[in-house]
Amino acid sequence: MGRPSALTVTASPSTAQVPGLERGSYWITTFGCQMNKADSERMAGILESMGYREATAELDADLVLYNTCTIRDNAEQKVYSYLGRQARRKRINPHLKLVVAGCVAQQEGESLLRRVPELDLVMGPQHANRLETLLQQVESGQQVVATEEQHILEDITTARRDSSICGWVNVIYGCNERCTYCVVPSVRGKEQSRLPDAIRLEMEGLAAQGYREITLLGQNIDAYGRDLPGITAEGRRKNTLSDLLYHVHDVEGIERIRFATSHPRYFTRRLIDACADLPKLCEHFHIPFQSGDNDVLQAMARGYTIERYRKIIDHIRKRMPEASLSADVIVAFPGETDAQFRRTLQLIEEICFDLVNTAAYSPRPNTPAANWENQLPEDVKVARLQEINALVERCAKERNARYAGQVEEVLAEGINPKDPTQLMGRTRTNRLTFFTAVGADGRNYQPGDLVQVRINAVRSFSLSGTPVHG
Known part of the structure; x- marks a missing residue:
């Protein structure tokens, strides 16, 4: 889902408090991708419906929630640093409620309680909509861990949006892929698509509130609808991402529609054609390629070749010549040779992306690649990351020159x-x-x-x- 970052949720001007109900103040800090940000907005809405108000500062809050990311080790370690500060607060103020949500919570589960016994609630991302129920258990004196596999209910909660102009709308949760470097499937669960009418209804509600732009969101959004029933007369699936775009395109008041994040294995010409034909679909595609070498892609279990990826880009540029292209790439994957790295640089230069999110490989728990013996040394990771970043910046400037x-x-x-x-x-x-x-x-x-x-x-x-x- 892009380069991990730390995002602090702040109050929306339209936030309304529940009359006569006051539970104290809250603070949410979000680490990671757009999915985490969307989860945080829903959890903020739940807290405010319970009577919490947003704190003016993290260290003043009565409830502190860290929505965590485990894609990169540095994001995970930052969470533990923040938790240490809050644990010291809780030893002085035992009424402080301390919550860890998201992917680190799902990955570590009860072991988080052993590492930070001051925690009140550990909850995986599939439980975001259950925050009120889980906090009620905490208020009854329990220390709660919620990481079991959970069927995600429709978004019946009212999110407290970070923006009043651009909104996220989840369309599919989870991921069924098994990329050898990625921890997401084990922490976010199996793919679960929302129903098209429920997605449209949420968009209509946002339009009524004055939102102008919607980003449809999924960990692997091109897989949308694989778990929904229905076959067309032509023998294809009835509910694909392309079908969804046609279904929601005419929501009155919404001027722009985007979607993220795509997977080359499932990215179709029909999807590109839908984007070209529907005026509200923005001319921007984010399609991670991860490596420019087929052998590395095979080791990553990505399920496509560079030749397949190039055909996708060629069709986009044929149908939408001015479209911008962004991607994700991992350098220094276990066993990556200098020649294979050079092929990644060559692909970036030939396609000339508008933006590439770069990262050096970071071994993650419970992933196959973390146990391989052909890990590359840190100095190689640093050198390759510096070289690719310089190229990415040069290409971005070349692409921007057209404006x-x-x-x-x-x-x-x-x-x-x-x-x-x-x-x-x-x-x-x-x-x-x-x-x-x-x-x-x-x-x-x-x-x-x-x-x-x-x-x-x-x-x-x-x-x-x-x-x-x-």
Whole structure:
């Protein structure tokens, strides 16, 4: 799902408290991918429906929840550092409630309680919608571990969204793939698709609240519908991601639709054609390739070849020449030779991606590759990561150069925190763009506006410009 990052959930201006119910304050810190961020928004909504209010600072909160990521070791270790600080607080204030949710919680389970006995609740990602029930058990004096496999109920909770303009909508949970480096299937469970009408209903609700852009979200979103019944007269599955896009495209009020994250094994021409045919689908594709060498891909158990990946890119550029392309890649996978690494560099240079999220291989618990003897030394990992990052930045700048002087539609998402006279948002191709809040005609633009912006400055990973009339 992209490069792990630490994201702190903050309050939405539209958040409403439950009258007459006050349980104290809460703080949620989210580590990791968009799926974790969406889970955190749902859990924040649950806490506020229970009568919690958002704390002004982490160390002042009465309930602290860490929604964790185990994709990379550094993200996991950061969680333990944060927990140590909160454990010291709890020894002074035993009324503090301390919760670990997400992938580290699922991976470690009861062993987390042995490592941090001050914890009140350990809960895996499949239990996010059960937070209220689990906290009721904590309030009755129990120390709770919830990591058993769970059928995820429809999103009946009201998420407290981090944005009032762009929203996440989960369409499929879990992952059935068995990539040899990845811990996700063991911590997020089997694939479980939501029903198309439930997804559309959630989008209609967001549109009614004024949301302009929706990102459909899944760990392996191209697998959407594999577990749903139905075959068409042509003999294909009735509920595919392409079908879902047609089903939700005409939701009134939603101006843009994106989806993530894709898997090359299941990415189809029909999906590309749907994106080209449906005006609200943004011209941006995030398709991880992980390595530019077929033997490494086979060792990773990715299930496709570089030739297959190139055909996907070729068809995208044939149907949507201006589309932006982003990807994920892992360097220094066990046994990766210098020649194999060079093939990855060659693929990046030939395709010239708009953005590539890079990571050096990190052994993860309960994955086959972690036990292999052909692990590469840290100095090789560092050197390869530095080299690939330099190439990625150069390619990104080359791709961004095409925007210079062009007028691009930008959805204003908020105020530039470094310059309050500017708004910030994204083009349809997902390029971060800064622009003056006041146009040449004197019009004041606000977050939520779709703005035509003439690009006058190009950087590797962002653009700047000025609104133009009309």
